[in-house]
Amino acid sequence: SQQGEEDPQALSIQEGENATMNCSYKTSINNLQWYRQNSGRGLVHLILIRSNEREKHSGRLRVTLDTSKKSSSLLITASRAADTASYFCATAGSNDYKLSFGAGTTVTVRA
Amino acid sequence: GAGVSQTPSNKVTEKGKYVELRCDPISEHNRLYWYRQTLGQGPEFLIYFQGTGAADDSGLPNDRFFAVRPEGSVSTLKIQRTERGDSAVYLCASSPGGPKQFFGPGTRLTVL
Numbered sequence: 001s002q003q004g005e006e007d008p009q010a011l012s013i014q015e016g017e018n019a020t021m022n023c024s025y026k027t028s029i030n031n032l033q034w035y036r037q038n039s040g041r042g043l044v045h046l047i048l049i050r051s052n053e054r055e056k057h058s059g060r061l062r063v064t065l066d067t068s069k070k071s072s073s074l075l076i077t078a079s080r081a082a083d084t085a086s087y088f089c090a091t092a093g094s095n096d097y098k099l100s101f102g103a104g105t106t107v108t109v110r111a
Numbered sequence: 112g113a114g115v116s117q118t119p120s121n122k123v124t125e126k127g128k129y130v131e132l133r134c135d136p137i138s139e140h141n142r143l144y145w146y147r148q149t150l151g152q153g154p155e156f157l158i159y160f161q162g163t164g165a166a167d168d169s170g171l172p173n174d175r176f177f178a179v180r181p182e183g184s185v186s187t188l189k190i191q192r193t194e195r196g197d198s199a200v201y202l203c204a205s206s207p208g209g210p211k212q213f214f215g216p217g218t219r220l221t222v223l
Contacts, residue, residue, distance in 0.1 A: 045213070097142060098167065099154075099210075104153050
């Protein structure tokens with residue numbers, strides 16, 4: 001079973017615009033990660049936020065975490081065509097090795 | 112250095128056959144993970160190795176699935192008596208420890 005749910009399922013934006021996607025989860029977590037997947041193959045780690053953190057930045061990425069609402073958001077600023085991909089949130093509990101993924105948000109960036 | 116590699120990249124087999132999927136992790140990574148991903152879904156955890164031992168195999172769906180990592184590096188996921196429902200992309204990941212995982216490109220298994 002999957003822990004997280006991403007919203008929206010799909011997102012289409014113009015190059016240069018910002019993309020925001022959300023993730024909700026059910027049980028308490030140790031950390032939450034975001035991964036990107038191109039063409040249904042390997043995942044690439046983007047960013048990790050720990051349960052005691054509220055916001056984190058990495059380049060054009062901004063992640064927030066609200067443990068009281070069991071939700072996280074990923075913002076990609078100034079999107080590029082190369083950002084076209086599926087984005088997944090993954091949570092880990094006390095067993096930090098066992099990632100539980102949501103179904104993902106498919107982002108299409110139009111040139 | 113090289114990332115995680117998986118072979119074959121695609122495997123087509125017939126129902127009832129046996130298949131082996133191979134994962135070569137990043138060389139200094141002690142931890143290795145297998146996940147399975149079906150269309151439109153995120154990866155689902157199958158098994159986790161720390162060194163040579165399977166520390167958690169709670170995600171293996173049934174006893175037709177088995178994985179080994181005899182020397183603490185390369186791992187093989189073995190599926191006996193394949194069923195059409197086993198069709199998926201099988202992803203391998205490795206890590207040196209800690210929560211961040213490094214994924215391979217996956218093996219797409221199709222059971223006819």
